[in-house]
Amino acid sequence: MVTSPNYDIDVLIAGAGPTGLVLGLWLARLGIRVRIIDKTAEPGTTSRALGVQARTLEFYAQLGIADSVVQHGRSATAANLWTNGRRAAHIEIGAPGEGLSPFPFALIYPQDEHERFLVERLLALGVTVERRTELTGFEQDDLSVRAQILKPDGTTELSNAAYLAGCDGAHSILRERLGIGFPGGTYEHLFYVADVEADGKAINGELNIAFDRSDFLVVFPLKGENRARFIGTSATSRIARTTSSLGTTSANTS
Numbered sequence: 001m002v003t004s005p006n007y008d009i010d011v012l013i014a015g016a017g018p019t020g021l022v023l024g025l026w027l028a029r030l031g032i033r034v035r036i037i038d039k040t041a042e043p044g045t046t047s048r049a050l051g052v053q054a055r056t057l058e059f060y061a062q063l064g065i066a067d068s069v070v071q072h073g074r075s076a077t078a079a080n081l082w083t084n085g086r087r088a089a090h091i092e093i094g095a096p097g098e099g100l101s102p103f104p105f106a107l108i109y110p111q112d113e114h115e116r117f118l119v120e121r122l123l124a125l126g127v128t129v130e131r132r133t134e135l136t137g138f139e140q141d142d143l144s145v146r147a148q149i150l151k152p153d154g155t156t157e158l159s160n161a162a163y164l165a166g167c168d169g170a171h172s173i174l175r176e177r178l179g180i181g182f183p184g185g186t187y188e189h190l191f192y193v194a195d196v197e198a199d200g201k202a203i204n205g206e207l208n209i210a211f212d213r214s215d216f217l218v219v220f221p222l223k224g225e226n227r228a229r230f231i232g233t234s235a236t237s238r239i240a241r242t243t244s245s246l247g248t249t250s251a252n253t254s
Contacts, residue, residue, distance in 0.1 A: 009035040012147055012161040014135040015168030016043070018111065021118035021129075023165060025063060028125040035159070036127065037149060038168075039134035043119060048111035050220060050229060054096075057103040065121060066103070072117060073109030074205075074223045082202070082210040093207075108220055110195070110229070135173055138164055189233035197226050 011027055013020045016038035027034045052073060060066040081089040098104040119129060136156070137148040145164040149157040166174030170182040202208040203226055208219040210232075217232035 007033075007144060007162050008159045009033050009161045011035070011163045011165060012037070012135075012145070012159060013165045013167055014038075014174060015166065015172070016040070016115075016119075016129045016131075017167060017169065018114055018118065020165070020167030021115060021122065022059075022063075023167060024127055025118060025122055025125070028122065028127050029063065034127060035130070035161075036122070037130045037133040037135060039132065039150075041132055043115040043129075044112040046112065050108050050110045050222075052107040052109050052114070054101040054103040054105075057107065058101060061102070065117075069109060069114075069117065070103070070107060072113065072223065073107045074221055076106040076108055076207050076221070077205075079207040079209065080202070080204075082208060083212075087201070108222065110222065135164075135168070138174070138177070140164070187233075191231070191233055194230045195222065196228055196230060198228055199226055203228055 010033040011023075013024050013034060013036045016036050020036055020038070024034045024036045052069065057066045057069065060069055076093055078093055079091045080087050081091070093106060095104040096106065122129065132152040134150045135147055136150045139146045145161050147159045147161060147164055149159055151157055164174065166172045166178075168174070170184070175182060202210070202219045203221075205221045207221065210217040210219075215233055217230060220229040220231070222228055
């Protein structure tokens, strides 16, 4: 990468989700001047993605953080299928990818915890995520990108960067300005997601999937005692009945 001292920063990253944070971490370790901005006030605090694939861990191994991520997460070793409150099948997941990857397992690590971990690693390299700071526009030529940045105090800053990376999701202003689509659709069902402390037959450290005539519930084990994530589709009146057949929820932490 060819950079110039005339640039305010080598790479400006818009978006401090896992993608932007990992990109920043990698660039910072290479000695590249990086700046990360995000319009949110803090890292995610609610239920989001929770699976980390083997290929991601292989990439993390190059950064020297794979072992720490594995220690913070939990491996899914088996799955159970339930119907009408009874376990209908038990499936051993085993070691998918054994012999192909040094991480032959499915790792469960919630995104909010994952983001906080990456932010701490960036801080150790002297990179601080600038919160409540938003990319509002940009202009580019053959040599640089001039970005318009809305600051927390309401003022606008102009920053000259060698590169601008749009890591701000489906509603990215960068994606919009460049005409880059984000194909997808919307589910008709109503989904609910909750991180909980619970007990019962399905709080056993394994993946549990419950089927009903019209609904389903997936229980993912989380790191720690009696912690799990519920993801399912249900009419509001059916949620309590579906979950109660598998155990008693004692506290909702999401």
